[in-house]
Amino acid sequence: MYVCLCLGVTDHQIRDAIYEGCCSYRQVRENTGVGTQCGKCACEAKKLVRHTIHDV
Template structure:
C-alpha cells in the first residue's frame, strides 16, 4: 500500500526502514523523504512507526 503518493513510498519501505533502526520520524523523513511534500501521509506514517515500535518493544521484552 502506498503511504506517500507524492514520493511513492510504500508501507513495506517504511517498515523496512523502521526495522533498520529508523525509530524516529525525523530519521525516516530524512532517509525516505516521507512527509516532505504535502504532508498528508504523516498521520499514516506515524501510525506505522508506532505500530512497528510497539512490535519491537514486545519482542525485546519477551526475548
C-alpha cells in the same frame, strides 16, 4: 500499499527503514522522504511508525 503518494513511499519501505535502525518518525522521514512534500501522509506515516516500533 502506498503511504506517501507524492514520493511513492510504501508501508514496506517504512517498516524496512525501522528494521534497519530508524527509531523515530523523524529518522524515517529523513530516510525515506515520507511526508516531505504535501504532508497529507504524515498522520498515517506517524501511526505506522509508532505501531512498527512498538512491535520491533
